[in-house]
Amino acid sequence: MPMTLPEIARRAGMEGFTSGRSPIVVQARRKGPGDAGRGSSARRAARARTAQRLDGEASASCAHTPVLARELLELLDPQPGQTAIDCTFGDGGHARLVAQRLGPAGTLIAIDRDPLAQERFAALAAETACSVRFIRSGYAEALARLADEGVRADMAYFDLGMSSMQVDTRERGFSYSYDAPLDMRMDPAQELTARQIVAEWDERRIAQVLRDYGEERHAGAIAREIVRRRAQTPIDTTLALVDTIKDALPAPARFAGGHPAKRSFQALRIAVNDELGQLDRALPLAWGLLRDGGMLAGIAFHSLEDRRVKRFLGEQARGCICPPDLPICVCGREPAAALIPRRAIVPSADELASNPRAGSARLRGARKLSTAHQENA
Numbered sequence: 001m002p003m004t005l006p007e008i009a010r011r012a013g014m015e016g017f018t019s020g021r022s023p024i025v026v027q028a029r030r031k032g033p034g035d036a037g038r039g040s041s042a043r044r045a046a047r048a049r050t051a052q053r054l055d056g057e058a059s060a061s062c063a064h065t066p067v068l069a070r071e072l073l074e075l076l077d078p079q080p081g082q083t084a085i086d087c088t089f090g091d092g093g094h095a096r097l098v099a100q101r102l103g104p105a106g107t108l109i110a111i112d113r114d115p116l117a118q119e120r121f122a123a124l125a126a127e128t129a130c131s132v133r134f135i136r137s138g139y140a141e142a143l144a145r146l147a148d149e150g151v152r153a154d155m156a157y158f159d160l161g162m163s164s165m166q167v168d169t170r171e172r173g174f175s176y177s178y179d180a181p182l183d184m185r186m187d188p189a190q191e192l193t194a195r196q197i198v199a200e201w202d203e204r205r206i207a208q209v210l211r212d213y214g215e216e217r218h219a220g221a222i223a224r225e226i227v228r229r230r231a232q233t234p235i236d237t238t239l240a241l242v243d244t245i246k247d248a249l250p251a252p253a254r255f256a257g258g259h260p261a262k263r264s265f266q267a268l269r270i271a272v273n274d275e276l277g278q279l280d281r282a283l284p285l286a287w288g289l290l291r292d293g294g295m296l297a298g299i300a301f302h303s304l305e306d307r308r309v310k311r312f313l314g315e316q317a318r319g320c321i322c323p324p325d326l327p328i329c330v331c332g333r334e335p336a337a338a339l340i341p342r343r344a345i346v347p348s349a350d351e352l353a354s355n356p357r358a359g360s361a362r363l364r365g366a367r368k369l370s371t372a373h374q375e376n377a
């Protein structure tokens with residue numbers, strides 16, 4: 001029998017579980033010496049075995065392979081007792097590795113807008129030694145809430161886009177490979193779906209989404225075909241949309257550059273979930289929560305996200321902004337960050353061979369400087 005969310009939360013020893021429309025906050029109990037679960041020798045032994053696993057290796061209970069895991073861990077370098085914010089918990093692959101390093105005195109705050117991620121979090125909460133907390137909402141709202149609460153963190157990180165869990169759950173409509181309702185919502189309580197965009201938005205607005213979020217060269221033709229076809233029959237499944245896109249494309253474009261619907265599906269998913277708006281709001285909030293010396297890191301899977309992470313971190317790392325023709329600096333601006341490393345980290349050949357989904361991943365990070373001239377890389 002599958003467990004309900006409240007049951008999972010109860011078994012995981014979590015308090016403050018509420019259900020209903022988002023945002024939902026799960027506040028886990030802070031673990032202490034009196035924690036009954038931690039007293040068990042079986043659990044202590046299990047935890048010790050977990051801690052001995054190689055860096056970058058997800059635990060056996062985590063079927064999902066986190067992308068650039070070893071590189072992210074090296075960058076963040078979590079230490080016992082620190083506080084980490086995982087802004088995109090997903091299947092918990094990265095979070096599990098980070099939590100192992102934080103140890104019993106550390107704190108992991110996990111965020112995701114997907115109720116499935118919340119279920120996965122309950123499993124992690126039961127097996128991890130550190131204090132844990134889950135916030136189910138968009139990460140921009142969750143980080144604003146943490147700022148209001150005065151939370152300070154030693155690291156915050158984003159692993160952007162959709163999870164394997166989301167793309168592989170056919171009925172959620174993220175994939176152009178399976179027939180399913182045209183949905184694509186990360187938070188199923190949200191109103192806007194991909195079906196609604198395709199059924200109701202005007203041609204110009206659809207073309208703009210496909211162009212801006214999918215960098216689709218044939219955005220105009222696809223939007224035109226969507227509007228023409230929907231006047232005859234509703235386009236409310238993924239494969240109906242794939243057919244529409246294929247019919248709109250000139251023959252060479254149908255067979256070049258990967259699946260013909262790839263860019264349009266990415267564009268719709270970004271629009272449905274306001275992914276870029278969320279990221280633009282979240283980056284400064286995450287940065288603001290960091291203590292001096294704290295690390296911010298982002299893994300992006302397409303250039304629209306990567307550019308945003310790069311630009312944001314680059315702005316923090318920028319010093320003098322005086323016009324170049326001024327002989328001396330009058331602005332007095334000092335860098336607030338050190339980029340570590342200066343360029344994006346990409347997956348190794350080994351990772352690409354074992355996980356083709358890592359193909360387009362780019363990891364960037366920066367350390368918050370406590371004083372201007374320290375560590376300016």
Ligand SMILES: C[S@@+](CC[C@H](N)C(=O)[O-])C[C@H]1O[C@@H](n2cnc3c(N)ncnc32)[C@H](O)[C@@H]1O
Binds near residue numbers: 164278
């Ligand atoms: C690539 S997956 C993360 C995978 C995770 N790092 C792991 O190792 O399992 C991205 C996750 O971020 C979540 N997500 C994306 N945008 C979000 C947003 N604006 N607010 C909250 N969660 C978001 C998605 O629901 C998804 O679960």
